[in-house]
């Protein structure tokens with residue numbers, strides 16, 4: 343069955359019935375029904391594709407929580423092509439994209455320096471098994487840009503984090519690790535763990551069904567940026583293999599606890615605990631040397647991905663030789679009596695060091711090197727100005743919304759707005775759909791700017807936000823502007 347064969351229900355009787363049960367006012371119900379109708383029509387091919395593939399495709403990626411209220415709009419925009427700051431969907435709608443490949447596309451979509459390198463590699467073939475001729479060079483480039491001593495490659499960020507934890511456990515001979523609430527480290531069972539708030543003793547719980555409690559036993563989930571967490575780490579010092587930290591969390595970009603990170607570094611150093619920076623989002627974004635360079639904190643191991651893969655799946659584990667030698671036994675030379683002496687752990691993967699990933703990574707790293715720090719300075723400053731403009735507007739309008747940014751990552755400064763089903767979170771959910779309707783492609787209320795975004799793009803987004811707010815007001819979903 344293809345998209346054209348699926349007929350979507352034309353009448354919205356069910357929606358009308360559903361809306362009548364929600365407690366929304368008549369004005370809100372009418373507005374929502376009209377909006378959903380318009381949105382579904384504008385993106386009808388995306389909706390049809392979603393419906394026709396659902397029997398076979400198990401997928402809820404990038405959609406957020408299912409909300410019955412928004413059921414008729416619960417489908418991803420299906421992309422047809424992209425270039426620079428823009429994507430075009432299968433209905434021919436153009437969007438200024440701020441989802442940016444979930445943080446991959448620092449240089450916009452399909453930049454020619456990556457595309458050309460990939461085409462050249464495709465002409466040469468995809469040799470998996472023999473070593474890619476670029477591996478050593480890419481490792482050296484990562485080392486030069488991040489200051490990490492040794493480097494190895496996986497296929498995703500999840501694998502990189504999983505391997506970094508295994509390395510830390512192997513080298514320290516300890517089992518427990520610390521992670522922090524609000525940090526996402528990918529979908530390895532060993533980090534799909536949340537704080538057990540009911541117990542209030544820093545014990546943890548599986549984040550989802552299927553994560554077995556045994557995975558949880560060796561994980562402490564602490565408050566990020568809270569000095570009390572440092573005390574807890576002290577109490578568990580003899581048992582801890584690693585403290586795993588996302589230096590600035592995507593869900594809380596306003597929280598940038600420099601002092602806390604420095605204290606964490608001192609503490610972990612003193613107790614011989616591996617400090618692992620998960621730089622999947624911050625790496626190569628805030629500065630070429632990532633959050634470590636920005637905060638002036640040197641981790642023992644860092645994990646990277648996203649930007650460095652230039653659009654091709656990649657994970658990078660980099661760190662001090664003390665830890666990374668657990669991958670290969672350490673440095674040795676031909677022609678003398680040296681040999682790999684360090685005890686190894688297990689590390690593997692059919693697709694690791696994939697020639698396309700190595701090619702794209704080399705292009706990205708060389709480009710960053712040749713552009714120098716001004717690339718990041720300009721982009722970070724641009725994003726800061728964008729966020730200031732948004733915040734000025736929200737403040738002037740008396741809207742309870744505040745944004746923050748860390749380099750080119752921006753998002754809501756407060757967590758509460760994006761959680762639950764309060765009036766504010768319904769308005770936030772609707773704001774997302776209104777922005778999509780106006781041609782701004784985004785995930786939630788967070789996103790990324792890239793070097794491809796122009797002033798025109800940024801003004802377009804700002805205007806789309808303003809127009810959306812006005813419409814939400816007209817529908818009774820936001821309070822009217824306070825009169826001065």
Ligand SMILES: Cc1ncc(COP(=O)(O)O)c(C=O)c1O
Pocket residue numbers: 444498499500501503526527528529588592620621622623647648
């Ligand atoms: C901080 C962090 N760590 C790890 C991951 C997992 O990376 P991947 O999705 O490539 O497995 C992500 C993904 O968003 C992330 O943001």
